[in-house]
Amino acid sequence: MNVTRGFTGRPRVHNPGLPPGQYDAGEDWPVLSAEVTPDLTPADWTFRIDGLVARPRSWDWDEAHALPASPYEGDIHCVTSWSKFGVRFGGVSLDAFLDVVRPDASATHAVAYSHSGYTTNLPLADLTGGRAWIAWEYDGKPLPAEHGGPARLLVPHLYFWKSAKWIAGLRLLDHDEPGFWEQNGYHARGNPWEEQRYSGD
Amino acid sequence: MTESAFTPATRFAVPGRIAVSNRASALWRTATLTEIRRETPAVATFRFAVPGWAGHLPGQHLMLRLTAGDGYTAQRHYSLASPPDDTGHIELTLDHVEGGEVSGWFHSEARPGDEVEVRGPLSGFFAWPGDRPALLIGAGSGVVPLMSMIRHHRAGDLDVPLRLLVSARGPEELVYAAEYGAETTAVFTRRAPDGVPVGRLSPAHVAPLLAERPPGGWEAYVCGSNAFAEHASRLLVEAGQPVDRIRIERFG
Ligand SMILES: Cc1cc2nc3c(=O)[nH]c(=O)nc-3n(C[C@H](O)[C@H](O)[C@H](O)COP(=O)(O)OP(=O)(O)OC[C@H]3O[C@@H](n4cnc5c(N)ncnc54)[C@H](O)[C@@H]3O)c2cc1C
Numbered sequence: 001m002n003v004t005r006g007f008t009g010r011p012r013v014h015n016p017g018l019p020p021g022q023y024d025a026g027e028d029w030p031v032l033s034a035e036v037t038p039d040l041t042p043a044d045w046t047f048r049i050d051g052l053v054a055r056p057r058s059w060d061w062d063e064a065h066a067l068p069a070s071p072y073e074g075d076i077h078c079v080t081s082w083s084k085f086g087v088r089f090g091g092v093s094l095d096a097f098l099d100v101v102r103p104d105a106s107a108t109h110a111v112a113y114s115h116s117g118y119t120t121n122l123p124l125a126d127l128t129g130g131r132a133w134i135a136w137e138y139d140g141k142p143l144p145a146e147h148g149g150p151a152r153l154l155v156p157h158l159y160f161w162k163s164a165k166w167i168a169g170l171r172l173l174d175h176d177e178p179g180f181w182e183q184n185g186y187h188a189r190g191n192p193w194e195e196q197r198y199s200g201d
Numbered sequence: 202m203t204e205s206a207f208t209p210a211t212r213f214a215v216p217g218r219i220a221v222s223n224r225a226s227a228l229w230r231t232a233t234l235t236e237i238r239r240e241t242p243a244v245a246t247f248r249f250a251v252p253g254w255a256g257h258l259p260g261q262h263l264m265l266r267l268t269a270g271d272g273y274t275a276q277r278h279y280s281l282a283s284p285p286d287d288t289g290h291i292e293l294t295l296d297h298v299e300g301g302e303v304s305g306w307f308h309s310e311a312r313p314g315d316e317v318e319v320r321g322p323l324s325g326f327f328a329w330p331g332d333r334p335a336l337l338i339g340a341g342s343g344v345v346p347l348m349s350m351i352r353h354h355r356a357g358d359l360d361v362p363l364r365l366l367v368s369a370r371g372p373e374e375l376v377y378a379a380e381y382g383a384e385t386t387a388v389f390t391r392r393a394p395d396g397v398p399v400g401r402l403s404p405a406h407v408a409p410l411l412a413e414r415p416p417g418g419w420e421a422y423v424c425g426s427n428a429f430a431e432h433a434s435r436l437l438v439e440a441g442q443p444v445d446r447i448r449i450e451r452f453g
Contacts, residue, residue: 004269023275036435036444037431081276
């Protein structure tokens, strides 16, 4: 251990919900996107799933909202070290979309891509079983554009760069294919509890 | 079998011409503080010796970690202020954030000889190797990665066009004030020297720069708080800068 002389840090209460190396950002919700926030209205928004599926398809805003609602209430963790507790998102479980397209048995991974051109890769197992959402509400209100509105992917058990803002689609693959930050040295999976921040962690 | 890979709507990825080593970022290195230079009342530059530092591209950042006696750690991202060829040394410029855990330690406690840990460099997206005309827009400590670009431009005697629009509340808060040259226009939002207008960054600042139209067009780099990044990137888009040639670093 490399103790820093004179550094004590803030007084801390042990918080079992806080993954290693993270701090509680409280009310703050920092914005960390590398691109211009797109001007995207619900009328422009579409979401598509294709690749290794039986029936590729796209949903528009109304079609997506016709699927059964499934809120998320819990924590989110950003690789830049902040965590946010007890956040509430409204949207639809990704399972509801995947049930329609029916993934092939050979599908193991997905690339999520956004309307802004951002990409991020995920194991399919991280997107199924009630662990991922398409979210369009935050705290009962429409998701703000700078946080990915009108709709974003939400995969709260992984670092938040995986939860692609302005989600446009998923392509299912039989192999892993690094996305935007993963090509920039970030970890392929990004599990906060194992501190999978950068490739090599 | 998979279909051909999805092609993003914008060429939104690490520019193909930039090679980024991901191996260096996996390793924590000990950085020894060698010098502290005051820039403004709230901002200081910290110079470190980092044996084994693999070098970086102007615009990249690193992760810095402080460790308390009980094993508690705090990690934050900081942009590299120094040019890539400052062999064996790097410089960071930190704003003293009120109540800030890491910047607080640096501004109140740190002294030469102290050791911290760093890993990086990280992210090639915001990097600029000096090969294309670059239009830089920064505010507050957001000018730090842009200064690395300017220093690189100077050190290499590059003739590729480079322009900086830098916003500060007043002249006394302008980081690196003494280092700017003809490439820089300062915008003061609250207090300005006599004869200099006061006001926020506006279309009137951006238009003449876009009108220059260097060969191949500008690569735009915007850095600062989220509010500033939103404002500046909107001005660029409205002035005709292509969306896929605007790169943004938000300090949160
Ligand atoms: C890519 C990138 C590059 C960056 N580059 C630079 C740079 O070059 N220079 C620079 O100065 N900054 C830079 N930053 C910002 C930097 O990472 C830090 O966010 C900044 O230094 C503040 O950290 P801190 O530990 O001092 O403050 P923090 O402790 O994170 O506090 C920030 C604010 O939140 C409040 N706060 C947070 N948690 C608590 C708590 N538990 N209790 C009480 N109050 C709390 C504090 O009072 C303060 O107002 C960069 C950020 C990014 C993402």
